Amino acid sequence: MKKIIVLTTGGTIAMSQSDESEGVKPQDPKALQKTLPFLNQFADVEMEHLFNLPSPHITPHEMYVLAKRVQSLLQHDADGVVVTHGTDTLEETAYFLNLVISNDKPVVITGAMRSQNELGADGPYNLVNSVRVAAEEEAKGFGTLVVFNDEIHSAKTVTKTHTSNVATFQSPGLGPAGLITKRNILFHRELTREKILPLCSPKAKVALIKAAAGMDDTMIRWAVDSGYQGIVIEALGQGNLPPAMLPGIEQALEKQIPIVLVSRCYHGYVQDTYDYIGGGRQLKQMGLIFANGLNGPKARIKLMLALEVTNDRTELETYFKI
Numbered sequence: 001m002k003k004i005i006v007l008t009t010g011g012t013i014a015m016s017q018s019d020e021s022e023g024v025k026p027q028d029p030k031a032l033q034k035t036l037p038f039l040n041q042f043a044d045v046e047m048e049h050l051f052n053l054p055s056p057h058i059t060p061h062e063m064y065v066l067a068k069r070v071q072s073l074l075q076h077d078a079d080g081v082v083v084t085h086g087t088d089t090l091e092e093t094a095y096f097l098n099l100v101i102s103n104d105k106p107v108v109i110t111g112a113m114r115s116q117n118e119l120g121a122d123g124p125y126n127l128v129n130s131v132r133v134a135a136e137e138e139a140k141g142f143g144t145l146v147v148f149n150d151e152i153h154s155a156k157t158v159t160k161t162h163t164s165n166v167a168t169f170q171s172p173g174l175g176p177a178g179l180i181t182k183r184n185i186l187f188h189r190e191l192t193r194e195k196i197l198p199l200c201s202p203k204a205k206v207a208l209i210k211a212a213a214g215m216d217d218t219m220i221r222w223a224v225d226s227g228y229q230g231i232v233i234e235a236l237g238q239g240n241l242p243p244a245m246l247p248g249i250e251q252a253l254e255k256q257i258p259i260v261l262v263s264r265c266y267h268g269y270v271q272d273t274y275d276y277i278g279g280g281r282q283l284k285q286m287g288l289i290f291a292n293g294l295n296g297p298k299a300r301i302k303l304m305l306a307l308e309v310t311n312d313r314t315e316l317e318t319y320f321k322i
């Protein structure tokens, strides 16, 4: 049997509704050990409790501590690692792991939308499926995988799409990379790995700014004046911005602060199609880095990690090429 280590970090999968406040709160993570008899049907499973945090409390530093532990377990005796995590920032932690873990052994991340006390709680089921995927030979070399609601998604493409539904994790435009049935684990496509970045606790402050109709450059100028070292902008459509955002962008670029541009649309590419003030052609000429296949939060994680290697614009751009 394969040896799989489950690392718990908190989230709804480790929460229950409190009788006093009626709100959902963190519980003793050891309660998750009740699932071990089910998990041990599929692998030789051990559980380790690393943090017990709601995922809005997770920062890139916790992502680093987690990644270090995952890397060390994979280098030693684990055949695969499963991480349990809150769903709100799960995609960011998954992408961080995907970018820094060089080992080909499976790394799976999962969680729950329903807390432990709820009828039809999805946590134990997602955990069993995750152990099955982590113990699967075919899952090797695919980078970090998100297993949720009978589906397998790539850390790069997956995003939380619904605030409460158990089918929240989706890969817009692509669909799941694989499916889990009672008997089988079926991958629909090969997943390619991205260039691995150094495993570190990223220090750079990177702002994430979403563009909207009529917006000006106040937030960009604020980020520049507040010592941010990078900016990610979720632009309109194919990568266009309101003209009033441009002076702040010029100011940031003059100070050598890299700006990465993604789209606020779920599907499609950012590219230099439009030739008007604030259009993609002008933004590209100004020196913004166009990034495809990533949403804003994930582009921010990547820029934070890449800034630990370089702040040279041309070198940074190589990390954002598909």
Ligand SMILES: NC(=O)C[C@H](N)C(=O)O
Pocket (backbone or CB within 6 Å): 010, 011, 012, 013, 053, 054, 055, 056, 085, 086, 087, 088, 089, 111, 112, 113, 114
């Ligand atoms: N379903 C969840 O896990 C949501 C919770 N707020 C968290 O991210 O910790």
